[in-house]
Amino acid sequence: MKLFHRFQRWLLTPLVYLAALLLLLEDWLWDLGTRLMNRLSRWPPLHRLEAWICRLGPKAALLLFVLPAALLFPVKLLALWAMAHGYPLLGLGVILLAKLGGAAAVARLYLLTRPVLLTITWFAALLGWFLALKERWIERLRATRAWRQASALAKAFRHWRQHAAPRPGSWLARFRRLLKRFRARWRTR
Numbered sequence: 001m002k003l004f005h006r007f008q009r010w011l012l013t014p015l016v017y018l019a020a021l022l023l024l025l026e027d028w029l030w031d032l033g034t035r036l037m038n039r040l041s042r043w044p045p046l047h048r049l050e051a052w053i054c055r056l057g058p059k060a061a062l063l064l065f066v067l068p069a070a071l072l073f074p075v076k077l078l079a080l081w082a083m084a085h086g087y088p089l090l091g092l093g094v095i096l097l098a099k100l101g102g103a104a105a106v107a108r109l110y111l112l113t114r115p116v117l118l119t120i121t122w123f124a125a126l127l128g129w130f131l132a133l134k135e136r137w138i139e140r141l142r143a144t145r146a147w148r149q150a151s152a153l154a155k156a157f158r159h160w161r162q163h164a165a166p167r168p169g170s171w172l173a174r175f176r177r178l179l180k181r182f183r184a185r186w187r188t189r
Contacts (some may be wrong), residue, residue, distance in 0.1 A: 033104030053112045061113035068105040072098045
């Protein structure tokens, strides 16, 4: 029996790490989508649409929450079809854009509909179970030596990026100035 458990642990450990990494990627996409949609929600027509979404009932909110996944499924199938017919980069690009767009839309819809969705008993129970499972997987990942090494490397990279100023006249300095001008013009509108 001990040999079976050791073999099972050896076999399942990489899958747990893969699942945890995918969940971290999903969290990163979720945060990115949330920031993007927060900026877009300042646009008055979108602001009115969000106010309408906040007033929906539980069934309509659940339907709206599931809608992006249902709408993006055919797009992903078309991307797979493009890959199978000799357009792998186009297919991959479409899948990545669909994933980013879908994550942004679902993140915003979840924030808007969460209070209503939590009134649905089975949804609240399922959400609690999923969040607890996700946290256990991520904690297992964070306990590994590889995670600590990757975390230290990421911290060093962030420190370098914050403290490394681009040389005046370099393409990076010109690009940053261009972005600052664009941001200033965007905010004045």
